[in-house]
Amino acid sequence: MxxxxxxxxxxxxxxxxxxxxxxxxxxxxxxxxxxxxxVPRNLNYFWNFGVLAGLALLIQIITGIVLGMHYYSYAGGAFESVERIMRDVNAGWVLRYVHQNGASFFFAIVYIHIFRGLYYGSYKAPREMVWMLGIVIYLLMMATAFMGYVLPWGQMSYWGAQVITGFFSAIPIVGEPLRVFLLGGYAPDQAALTRFFSLHYLLPFIISAVVILKIWALHIPGSSNPTGVDVKDEKDTLPFHPFYTAKDGFGIGVALILFSIFVFFLPYSLGHPDNYVEANPLVTPAHIVPEWYFWPFYAILRAFTVDFILPAKLWGVLAMFASILLLFFLTWLDRSPVRSTSYRPAYKIFFWVLVLDVMVLGYAGQAHITPFTLALSQVAAAYYFAHFLIILPLVSKFEKPLPLPTSISHSVLHGEKEESAPFGLTRTGPAAAPAAAE
Amino acid sequence: MATVEQPSQPTMPGEPQADAAHGAGVRRRDFINIAAVSFAGVGAAVAVAPLLIQMSPDASVRALSSTEVDVSKIQPGQGIKTVWRKQPVFIRNLTPQDIQAAASVEVGGLRDPQTLADRTKPGKQNWLVTLGVCTHLGCVPLGIGEGENKGEYGGYFCPCHGSHYDTAGRIRKGPAPTNLVVPEYEFASDTVVRIG
Structure with missing residues (x-):
C-alpha cells in the first residue's frame, strides 16, 4: 500500500x-x-496499543449489543434491569463486568496510545491527520462513556448527567435553554435516559467509522517508529504478517490477562458504590466524582473559582474543552523536525513532567476539595496549558537534538549485512547469493 | 552464515524456497504456532459462550415453570383459559355428551391417534387440560369461551388457518399436524390442578 x-x-x-x-x-x-x-522493523511494544484499542472497541460493541437485549431504557425500570442482568440473566454478570471494566480498559489503552504518540512525535508530518482523527475518536469515546455511565440510573449516573449537561448552562444567554433542550426537561429524566441510550448505542459505530478513516490515513505514510527516522528502503521494513500479527497477538494475550484480573477479581475496584443506589433527584451523593478517566479534566473544570471578565463557571468549562482541543494544534505548536523524543534531551524532561502533571491533575480531580487540592489543581492546570502553549514551542526552537541514526535498519542491526537484507531474500534468495559467495 | 535463523519464513505464503534449505520435519516454531493459535481458538470459544447462553430463558422466566389453578368453579360444559409459562392453557370440564363424542371416534383413523383416556388423568376423564396453542403455527384456537366457534367437532377451532379439534382436543381437520399438547400436570387436590 x-x-x-x-x-x-x-x-x-x-x-x-x-x-x-x-x-x-x-x-x-x-x-x-x-x-x-x-512496517518499520523496529517497532516496540508501545505500537501494540492501536490494535489493543481496536480490540477494546470490539469488546465494548459486542458486549454492549448483548447487554442492550436485557436493559430497559425506562427511568422506572433501568436500575432494576441492570440488577436483573447481574442476577437473573445467564452469564449476565460477566457480560456486564466486561462492559463496565472494558470502558476503563479502553481508556487506559487509549491514554498509553496518546502518550506514545506524544513521545514519538506521531502528530508530526506526514501523520497530522492520523493524530487529529485520533483526537476525534477520543472525544467521541468521552461522550459515549459518559452516556453509558448514565444508563444504570444509579445515583452517580443521575448526578453525572446533571453535572455534565450543566456544562452547557455555562454558555452565556443560550446556556440554560440549551441544557433544557438537551435533557428534554429541567432535570435528567425519562427523555434524557432514552436519548442517551439511543446515542450510546449509535456512537460506537461512528467511532468505528472514524477508526477506518484513521487506519486509511495511517496506511498512506505507514507507521511511525521509535527512532522517528523515515523508512528508506526495504531493509527497514518487515511485512505486517506474520511479524506484527505475532507481536500484536502476544500483546493482546498480555492485555487480556490483565483485563481478566479486573473482570474476575476486582470488578468494582474502578467504580463507585453510590451507583448501586437508585437515582434520587432530591439527594446528591456527598462525594461526587466522575470515573477515573475523567479525573484530570474534572480537576481543570474545578480549578476556576474566581470570576474574571467571564464567570468562573464558564472559564472552567472552556478550559476543560480547550485542554483537549489544544491537541488538534500540536503539529503547529511543536516546531521541532525531530519526531522521537529519544533524540530530544530537553523535551524528554518536559514530556515526563507533563505525564506527572496529568497524574497530579488526576489525583486532584478525585480528591475532596480543600484549599490544598484546589491549589494543586490550579497549579497543575496552569502547567498543563503552559506545557503546550509556552514550553513546547520554545523548546522546539532552542533545543539541540541528538544525532539521528542514518536509517532504521542501521539503528537496530548496526549494519550486519546478513540480518539487514530485505525480508525473504536471505540465504537462498537471489539477492543473498552474492553475499554467500563472499 | 547459513546458521543464522531467519524467523518465520516458511509461514509466509509464496516463500517455499526457505524451507527447502531446512529439510523436512516439524520445527519448534511450527509447534509454537499451532499451540498459540489453538490456545487462542479455545479462548475465543470460551469467550463466545456467555454471548450465546445469555439468550436462553433467564432465572425469572424459569421461576414461572409451574402454576396452580383452582378448578372448583368450572361447571360441566365450561372451560377456562389460564396461563403457564406465558402460554395459554385451556382447562375444560367435559359434559357426558362430550366424553361420549370423543369415545365414539375410531382412533385408528385419526391423524394423531390417541384416546380421551390417553389425554386425561384416570378417574378425572371429564377434565381436559391442554395448551391453548394450535400445533400448526401457534395461534390460540377458539372454543373455550362462551359463544366462540367450537369448530365442526365441538372442540376447538383455530381461526388462523382453520384447524378443527374435537372434544378431546384432537386434530380432526385442517393443517395442524398433532393434537393440542397436554402439558405435564397433576391434581394437587380434588379441585386444584398443578401444571408443570
Missing part, C-alpha cells in the same frame, strides 16, 4: 482469483494487515 516494495496480492487458486476480480476483499486485507503491508 505504502511502499514500492510492498508485495502485491496474488490469489492462490482459481476461486480466489475469481473473487479478486469481483470483490477484492482478500486483497484489501492482505494489503492492510497481511504480508502486503510493510
Amino acid at each position: 505504502s511502499f514500492a516494495w510492498a508485495k502485491p496480492y496474488e490469489p492462490k487458486n482459481n476461486f480466489m482469483k475469481w473473487l479478486d476480480e469481483r470483490l477484492p476483499v482478500p486483497r484489501l486485507v492482505y494489503g492492510a494487515v497481511g504480508g502486503g503491508y510493510p
